[in-house]
Amino acid sequence: MQTRxxxxxxxxxxxxxxxxxxxxxxALTSTQKHQAxxxxxxxxxxxxxxxDGEQVLFEAGKISPEQHRAFNAKLVVALxxxxxxxxxxxxxxxxxxxxxxxPVLVKxxxxxxxxxxxxxxxxxxxxxxxxxxxxxxxxxxxxxxLMGGPR
Amino acid sequence: xxxxxAMVWVQVGQVLVPLVLxxxxxxxAFASTEGADAEQLARLDVDYAARIARAEQAAQ
Numbered sequence: 657m658q659t660r661x662x663x664x665x666x667x668x669x670x671x672x673x674x675x676x677x678x679x680x681x682x683a684l685t686s687t688q689k690h691q692a693x694x695x696x697x698x699x700x701x702x703x704x705x706x707x708d709g710e711q712v713l714f715e716a717g718k719i720s721p722e723q724h725r726a727f728n729a730k731l732v733v734a735l736x737x738x739x740x741x742x743x744x745x746x747x748x749x750x751x752x753x754x755x756x757x758x759p760v761l762v763k764x765x766x767x768x769x770x771x772x773x774x775x776x777x778x779x780x781x782x783x784x785x786x787x788x789x790x791x792x793x794x795x796x797x798x799x800x801x802l803m804g805g806p807r
Numbered sequence: 808x809x810x811x812x813a814m815v816w817v818q819v820g821q822v823l824v825p826l827v828l829x830x831x832x833x834x835x836a837f838a839s840t841e842g843a844d845a846e847q848l849a850r851l852d853v854d855y856a857a858r859i860a861r862a863e864q865a866a867q
Binding site for chain 2: 662669672673676679689690693696697700703704707724725728729731732735736738739742743745746750
């Protein structure tokens with residue numbers, strides 16, 4: 657009887673240890689998710705800076721209406737990819753693996769920014785846009801390193 | 808309980824207590840970060856929606 661009770665206690669201790677390991681694992685995943693939120697904020701702020709910077713240049717007459725339209729047509733897609741990136745993080749269950757769409761989305765944002773930069777001929781306006789594009793690219797690199805390097 | 812068994816339980820306690828305390832700390836930090844992150848993502852979503860509408864209008 658006493659031996660049985662001892663084994664019950666050992667079972668309780670093992671169960672407790674497993675529960676603690678699970679909780680610690682959840683907290684570890686949360687750290688990764690938190691880093692993804694920081695990266696999402698950096699990507700958002702970079703895209704916002706690209707949009708606002710282009711608007712200032714357009715209003716100052718340094719960008720033609722055609723370039724402005726072409727720029728915004730590409731930017732819409734990049735902004736939607738940024739929003740999809742946020743949604744993927746929001747849907748990321750605690751303790752779950754990193755959503756596979758995250759690196760795909762940041763790569764598409766990166767490619768779209770290259771296309772956006774190509775819209776403008778070499779000028780001060782392009783240089784100003786490129787500075788902001790570089791800010792987003794930096795965030796993209798940090799996301800890819802968070803996901804275990806470029807895939 | 809004999810002294811040897813008691814000693815084993817003391818040692819188990821010495822391992823478990825710091826582990827429980829550190830897990831509680833992590834859960835507390837996790838809960839506060841989780842809430843702040845959810846709020847931040849919600850803010851970003853709202854701003855994205857406004858920016859997408861603006862860009863779509865400018866693209867026409």
